Amino acid sequence: MALVREAEAAAVAGAADRAATSLRRAHATASELGALRLLAEIGAVSSRTRVSIEAPTRVVLGESSAERLGLTPREAEVLALVAAGRTNRQIGDELYVSDKTASVHVSNILRKLGVNSRVDAAAVAQRLGMT
DSSP states (O other): OHHHHHHHHHHHOOHHHHHHHHHHHHHHHHHHHOOOOHHHHHHHHHHHTTTOOOOOOOOOOHHHHEEETTHHHHHHHHHHHHHHOOHHHHHHHTTTTOOOOOOOOOHHHHHHTTOOSSHHHHHHHHHOOOO
């Protein structure tokens, strides 16, 4: 129950990553134990805080789809991470590049897709089945 409360507090404080980690750990533990009431409480907290229990999955855009969009393979990787809601810093950490390099990739993606925001780019990725 402590992890559930920690997740709730983190969500209120705006620390969505920490909230998600705590909530996922609590869900895994409750599932292993078969604690149905706790699972219900975790579901309620997830709903109330809008923090997903499921870990985001990273889907790689196929080379032919990336080529059709005019994206390099690296830009396709970045687009998948943008679609998963990652920040430039998180993208940089995951791909072992600087925040600035991630930012340049995101800018190039937006330009190539002809969209004005990360949300629009994520919508394109969703239509392509990346999310």
